[in-house]
Amino acid sequence: MPLYEYAPVTPPGCALCCYGFELLQRLSDASLTHCSACGGAIQRVLGATGMVSGQAHVLKEKYVAERGFTQYRKIGKGLYEKTAGKGPDTISGD
Numbered sequence: 743m744p745l746y747e748y749a750p751v752t753p754p755g756c757a758l759c760c761y762g763f764e765l766l767q768r769l770s771d772a773s774l775t776h777c778s779a780c781g782g783a784i785q786r787v788l789g790a791t792g793m794v795s796g797q798a799h800v801l802k803e804k805y806v807a808e809r810g811f812t813q814y815r816k817i818g819k820g821l822y823e824k825t826a827g828k829g830p831d832t833i834s835g836d
């Protein structure tokens with residue numbers, strides 16, 4: 743099943759839709775038009791993968807943190823920098 747990304751038509755939206763969210767849907771499923779939490783209008787973000795702007799990337803990390811996940815990115819050999827969530831700012835893979 744393809745993974746679709748949705749975002750509010752008129753930000754800020756609610757806790758669910760404010761940063762956008764992803765939804766697994768069958769190809770035959772109709773796209774959502776309203777957030778199931780706040781009822782606000784949402785739209786499917788087409789081609790989001792690989793076309794994410796810097797700003798959207800930051801929002802994504804906030805979304806990650808709000809869900810209780812911690813995200814790291816690799817900044818060097820065996821070295822990772824935290825980009826979202828709780829935990830040490832950097833971790834070393836050594």
Ligand SMILES: [Zn+2]
Nearest residue numbers: 756759777780
């Ligand atoms: Zn909403």
